[in-house]
Amino acid sequence: MIPAEMLLNAFVLGILVGGLYAIISLGISMGIGLLNISNLAHVGFMLLASYGAYTLNAEMNLDPIVAGAMLSPFFFILGYALYVMYYKVFERRIELPGTGLVFLFGLLVILEMVMYALFGITERGIYTYYSMQTITIGFLRLPLRILYPFILCFGLVIAIYFFLTRTRLGIALRGVGLDEHVIACVGCDPLRAKSIIFGLSLATASLAGGFLIAAQPISPYSGRQFIGIAFAVGVIGGMGNIFGTFLAALLLGVLGNLVTALYGSIWGAAISFMIALLVLLIRPKGLLRR
Amino acid sequence: MRHKKILFLIFVVCLIETVAAFLPTVFKEWYFYYAAYRVLYFVILAYAWNMLGGYCGFMNFGVGAFAGVSAYASAYLLKIGVSDFLTTLLFGVIVSTLLGFVLAFCTVRVTGSYFSIASLALTFILQAIILSQPELGGGGGLYIPEPAPPAPYTDFREFLFVLAVGTALVALLTSWKMETAWIGKGLLSIKDDEIAAGTLGVDVVKLKLLVVLISSAFMGFIGATLPYYVLYLEPYSTMSIEVTVTTVASVYLGGIGNFLGPLIGGGILGTIMQTVTVTISSELNMLVVGILLVVLITSAPTGIMGIVKRMQGVRQSND
């Protein structure tokens, strides 16, 4: 493989990997953009779903992506309930700003430790029939374990976008993020709306968890590296901006891959955060306006 | 009135430090200084965090990065042959303060939660940078030769203990000053409403920057002593989220926004954790901290000092 082919392959793979980043970042981006809640525990929930998928796979031989999808209604309910509690305790507490953030941080640590207690430190992976299969197009080799999640993520992004911009419920939900009181005036319960959004956010975490363990092995601390990526994606794409998040995720996937191919993976890992900080400096609202 | 208070406080501080300085010459249990340093480490980090988080409302989730980068800076100097303790310490402080400056600069135009996540992301960036530099040991880690302790101490960790006590006391005084001086009042108004404070003439950016720098300096100071304690640094445990979580939990346990909070919280939590590590040996140390943090923040976010103040009937300042 001559370098040009290698770079092209790296480029395409970057796009595929970007799909995974997108679905992870989407939940966090929705939280920050629509609810103004920086859900640090998001990656913890994602890992929880991954372990759930692992268990379902071990017990019933269920495909992890399917498992992640099956678990998402539960995560929706969990997210809904969690937000109601969060709202009642923290949103009301204007005299102590930021405590909500600390709460979520603590929640992340608890989730990690619970998963650790249940599953131990050994990395868990799932071996599906497509685990090491690839589709070969010319000199391009596309691993199925990344391709499938990408296709599904793409579909998901489009679905969420249409939901939030074309359906009445979706538009109302977006509105509540902008101004709670106005929405209340038109007869929509802001707490319910917000809880639905958060529930959706956690549901995407469940899906992401399924995709994650289909793509690579996990350990209780696997989620942490994605906090940085999700943040970078959100900053670049604009929090709450669905398509922006998706494009930013692809961009970072490609960038990371290209840098890795050319300069080694150590720089590839750091590049996204550096860009994020740069963007924060220049255009805090993100590169892609709504 | 205030004059008397300040003098009394300074007197108490000097007394404690003197006692601490003499202790190693008579009390020879090495393990005590070991454990005490660890506890004081978190007390100081808690103070640093409280300055920014308690007084300004900016939550730094990259505590591990600040202390860690300072540890690496100081270790690097040691590696290239600069063995003067003060120099390495100073260098560590400078590096971490610079980091604070960078973070503040980047997040000056966005909301507080961006600051938090950005500081968290910093941890990863710095880990990657350190990994890529073989002079910093890369992933292999950095070995530090054990230094000779200054007289009259027989172990360098005794000296570190005394230094840590002193630093904690200085941090306490600084916090107290912040709370009571005009900076303190300006800061509290930022916490309430940044924009309103700005319109009232409070130079928000300058104040924020000042506190970030002071906070980073303290984290850097104690971080720079870490290489002398563990004698081996590697990027994963040196700058980790566990440091941050423990620091934050300490602050909330003791009482956020109060100059005694970090001492109490850090002291209690640090002692508990050190004890748990070497007695019950529960692997769920972090679970305890996490649960403590979540429970505290939900039901008693003002911590011990908050409860104390409420019991005294002193009107809680509206922070």
Added chain:
Amino acid sequence: MEKAIAKIYAVVAAVVIIIALVAGGMYYYLSIPGQVVEKTPIRIGFSQPLTGSLGAGGQATLLSLKIWAEDVNAKGGLLGRPIELVYYDDHSNPADTAAIYEKLIGVDKVDLILGPYATIPTVAALPIAMKYNRTLISVFATYANEAYHYPYYFSVMFAGPKLTDWSIGFCEIVNSVLQRPTVAVVAIANEVGDKISRGFKENCKNYGFNIIYETSYPPTTADFTSVLLPVKAANPDVVFFVSYPTDSVGLIKAAKEIDLRPKIIGGSMTGLQYAFNQLTLGKTLNGVIIHHSWIPAPALMFNGTAEFISKYQALAPTYGVDPLGYYLAPWSYSAGQVLQQAVEATGSLDQKIIGEYIRTHKFQTIVGELEFDPASGELKESKLLYIQFQGLTRGDLLDFTGPTHLKVLYPPKYKSGDLIFPFPGWD
């Protein structure tokens, strides 16, 4: 106002006094010596990374040492006294390791110590052992003594004292079929990765191999396709990996996905010796060459080996450790044996006497005869094996149990099969 301030000070004073009392009380309580009974147990203390990144190995080591203690006590104990293990979890955090050894020696006052599993905790423990003049036997730590040259440190670790020991077997295998091949090196960016790849590069120089591409990756890397694309582009004859458990699996997966097909592939890939990971990859491992420390080949069965393996395998599920226990467990057990034999032979618990004995004698353990290099404390002679996975058909636990599909290619005295060359491609 004054009264309020005074009250605050009173509260502070009270809190500080309470903390001091509690800490002092706990401290005092912890340092009460154990009751003197007829047969006081000999207490052996150590720290293990039972949680954190090194947790899997730490747990396996703990189980092996527990079995060892049971075996010793079943035969009447050490010097006629039962042994008692005193251990704590250091969470793979070297700062905690150091504090734990301080406590074990200074407060718990254990009679003997053993080292933790793995390099990083051992490096933290060694200065403490040195300070108290204790003999320290560590498990699977690499070159921890390099900076200190402490005479009573001993490393129960299958590689020998030289960095080149790790990869010389691999190079020998390559050299037997290829002249001046092109080589690519992919290593994990940490202590072990650095050292092993350095040793490998030195070996390549000596053998006349031509390194055309080298790279390293951060340990948190989860997807290796982008790491391996440039390797494939370089089109080397040989690919040598230095990796840790998750990465090893990830690298093989990625290699298969992009169809990286050199003539020889493998390396010092930790993790592929564990059943968990072998099962994940299954038949894909056919043709891959990895290092190993022990497999149940007839030539590698020594006195007590079979008994240990069956005991270990019986207990493994309860402890949540690797079910086969081929790689690390027998070596951890033998660390205990070294200590035991030294104490029994000298009849003493004196650290210096034990240390001197270990420096100058050979030990018969369940992984064979061990002898230590007095200059560094590492094993005098490398016991590192290189094996090639061959003939895997189902990729299940049965395939990986026993020596049938794990053919030893190096060293010659344990050779059990011939190299399959060139690499047949991915299954």
